[in-house]
Amino acid sequence: KKIVIMASGNGSNFENIVKKLGNQVDIELFSENKNAYVIKRAEKLKVKTHIIDFKSYYRDEYDEKLYNLLKKQTPELIVLAGYMKLLSPKIVDKFKIINIHPSLLPAFPGVNSIKKAYNYGVKITGVTVHWVDNGIDTGKIIEQKSLKIDKGISLEKLEEKIHEIEHEIYPCVLKKLLGL
Numbered sequence: 001k002k003i004v005i006m007a008s009g010n011g012s013n014f015e016n017i018v019k020k021l022g023n024q025v026d027i028e029l030f031s032e033n034k035n036a037y038v039i040k041r042a043e044k045l046k047v048k049t050h051i052i053d054f055k056s057y058y059r060d061e062y063d064e065k066l067y068n069l070l071k072k073q074t075p076e077l078i079v080l081a082g083y084m085k086l087l088s089p090k091i092v093d094k095f096k097i098i099n100i101h102p103s104l105l106p107a108f109p110g111v112n113s114i115k116k117a118y119n120y121g122v123k124i125t126g127v128t129v130h131w132v133d134n135g136i137d138t139g140k141i142i143e144q145k146s147l148k149i150d151k152g153i154s155l156e157k158l159e160e161k162i163h164e165i166e167h168e169i170y171p172c173v174l175k176k177l178l179g180l
């Protein structure tokens with residue numbers, strides 16, 4: 001079984017999934033950002049990496065190249081882990097794709113969600129894993145875990161706690177979906 005993890009930045013979820021599931025499933029990385037730290041992590045972990053530099057192409061060209069690449073890889077599942085570009089409808093229609101989002105959707109979709117929840121002053125936030133459709137963080141919810149925001153907690157500490165939850169639930173959801 002093969003999955004392709006798509007990531008644009010830091011890659012802590014990518015590394016966590018590779019460490020937890022790498023011996024049970026074939027994992028490849030895709031990034032559209034050649035300077036992303038996740039690529040360094042993949043090198044260290046010896047994970048095969050595909051890069052299409054987003055900035056070097058017109059949007060249509062990029063979408064087509066990405067579609068063809070993914071089609072060639074034929075992953076059972078595409079796993080978004082901090083992938084910061086919208087996927088084209090053609091890709092969304094063709095593949096099974098999941099995403100992890102650092103809030104309790106439908107609250108705080110889009111970017112900077114941890115900070116948005118923190119600044120809003122909600123008392124409970126959390127993490128959502130969902131199917132990807134053509135909207136932004138709108139697909140059917142697969143799993144959620146909530147977290148109480150303690151009084152006086154710093155934004156940095158909240159971010160740390162959210163990432164801990166992400167690292168706990170994303171591999172669990174993957175295991176279930178892949179039947180591992």
Ligand code: GRF
Nearest residue numbers: 010011012013082100101102
């Ligand atoms: C995570 O917070 C995830 O929920 C969001 O992007 C972030 C990626 O973090 N979609 P990392 O690159 O895995 O460290």
